[in-house]
Amino acid sequence: MTGLGVVFRPQVPPERLRDVAVAADEAGLEQLWLWEDCFFESGVASAAAALAWTRRVRVGVGLLPVPLRNVALATMETATLHRLFPGRVALAVGHGVQEWMEQVGARAESPMTLLREHLTAMRALLRGERVTTDGRYVRLDDVALDWPPPTAPAILAGATGPRTLRLTGECADGTVLTADTEPDALRRARELVEEGRTAAGRTGDHEIVVYLHAATGPDAAARLEAEFDRNASRTPFGAAGDAAAVADAVARLADAGADTVVLQPTADEPDLEGFVRFAAEQVRPLIP
Template sequence: MFRPQLPPERLREVVRTADAAGLEELWLWEDCFLESGIATAAAALAWSERLRVGVGLLPVPLRNVALTSMEAATLHRLFPGRVALGVGHGVQAWMGQVGARVESPLTLLREHLTAMRALLAGERVTVDGRYVKLDGVALDWPPATAPSVLAGATGPRSLRLTGEAADGTILDAAVPPDGVRKARGLIDEGRTAAGRTGRHEIVVYLHTATGPGAEGRLGAELERSGGASTPGLGVAGDAGTVAKAVQRLVEAGAHTVVLQPTADEPDPEGFVRFVAEEVRPLVPRLP
């Protein structure tokens, strides 16, 4: 993960390092008031040849669904097979700070997901929802194949919603392996209720630190994020130790594990090489 606590001008070197090292995926955030997810994703995709770039996540209260879908469609057409976009509630305090907080974030996310998936599938959409209102809107340049739309979630109702209305779920770094199992159960409840079948990608972030002072940096990160008292959260150590932590999340139901460096990671490019060259070979590939 390229954390937006780094200035945007650092992204190019991290991307080039990731591409050269053979890293499979690089993930980005759109946190207020740091960096745009779409702008950074477009740059990362353009600066790389094979890297899959994920954005987790775009806060829907900030975004008209037509605009989000236009941006998503453009990226998917320019870089087919290399884009993963997630949407979500956003941090409610931040949404209030910019005058975008809504009374029912769950309703907004459901309406946004339904409309966005339809638009990206090339449909003409008319809807008069509580928050999403479209009158005969269709994308002139939809992707050649309807892409997956992921959604971030934490609470039970939101997790069930991602099973119902999204193609995958993003879980943040506050979720240990036991939490992934519980989340997977709630997601499956939503999928069953909606009659959804097929693959539903589970993306999980993992607090990760390596090198000198790793345990101290991880501990400070967990304190800042409020996760210091959660058993099994985060990992600090060498490649073998990190790979075992990744595998525990995979066994709990994750398909993609994104290693999230600490905000004060002293060598972001070195962290990317560590993940690609030392950790990845120790983790079996999912079928």
Template sequence: MTELGAIFRPQLPPERLRTIARLADATGLDELWVFEDCFREAGISAAAAALAWTERVRVGVGLLPVPLRNVAVTAMEAATLHRMFPGRVSLGIGHGVQDWMGQVGARPASPLTLLREYTLALRGLLNGERITTRGRYVTLDDVALDWPPPGGAEVLVGGIGPRTLRLSGEVADGTVLNEAFSPEGVREARKLVREGRAAAGRDADSHKLVVYLFAATGEDAAARLQRELVTTGLTDVPGLGVAGGAAEVADRVQRYAEAGADMVVLLPTADEPDPEGFIRFVGDDVRPLVK
């Protein structure tokens, strides 16, 4: 069965997360995702609060920008969440928006090199390894976590371009695709991920694919979706987003599942008039219709 999630957009003030997290927990949502967007809410602190306020729903973080974070700190924070809330954490990392990284003096000369070094080190630390490495960006000297998650933990990598998608297949446990991917784009991304896994001698099928999908429902849904596509510069990509009732949204989710998505995470528009109602809609109305 395809899993279904929804996103708490960081355009909302942090104090609204508690109500939305509890609604996600009470409905049929599989996961609630939070963002770490400069310079809005932080991902780990938001995830920790959402997990503490809930009992069942899993919480995803997408994406932690690796230029901003020492890998040992990310490993410590991730391990703490995994041990306190076992089986309920999905952690994604990525390049970050390069202009934002430049604003804080953290823009790397080679984002791909950084992401490779970072992902390998983070996975190793979360798997309980003791690591010494001296790369171009990541340096660790005899570092190991005192409290790694039992059995390790998945690390997802967010990517758009072909080189990043192949890298994700090579070094990560899963890939996060943003809202710019149509079902056909998901198929192509899955192919690139598999190429990376094959090059690394890894099992091509044991790689989770998470896809964001713009969704709007209720009054003026089509107009709100169109505004979102215009704002994000995605009007030229066919098949993006869905506007309508539960049946229409579930049908589009199914198309993404058939294209290779293991989880579809619905992203409300920035001008969604009822964020709490959106969570109820996704969990109570759409989830039962998704195969």
């Protein structure tokens, strides 16, 4: 079954999160996703709060930029969330926006090397292993978690380019794709992920999460078009209209290889609580 979620965008003030999270939980929405965009809101702090306010909804962070986070700290936070809220957490890591990383003095000369080292160390620590490594960016000396999760959780990674997509297949447990990913691009991305998995001998589950631009209401088409214009979308793909229109776009992404589709409302969505209820109560029943 295709998973369905909604993203709480960080352009929305953090004090709005509680009402949206509770609305999502009460409506039966499966997943609520968050972003850690510079310089808006913390992904981990927001996720912890959303999880504490709710009982059922899976809360994802897509993604945590690894240049900002020491791998030991990121893994401690990840392990803590998984122990506090077992089965309800999804975390993705990634390169981050390089211009933002430059602004804070954290830009890596080789983002690929950093992401590979970070994922390798993070997954080993979450398996309860004691890790010593002296990489280009990640250096650990006899480090182990005192409170690893009882079962090692899946760690996802964000990707756009071919090299990173192959890397997520090789080193991550899932891949998160942006809302600029239309169905044909998703098929190609899935192929690249599988190339990485094959090269690494990976055979377990690998969740593909993709965001989808979506808007509903009488002005949905105009708001979605304005969103594409603001973001200069290279391959604008989205859904504007009623539940059937949104469900059709979700189905197209599912047919192209998405395991989870996360609806991305426009930055000027006037009723976020209503949008999550729309997703859960009207769109979800139309998706296989």
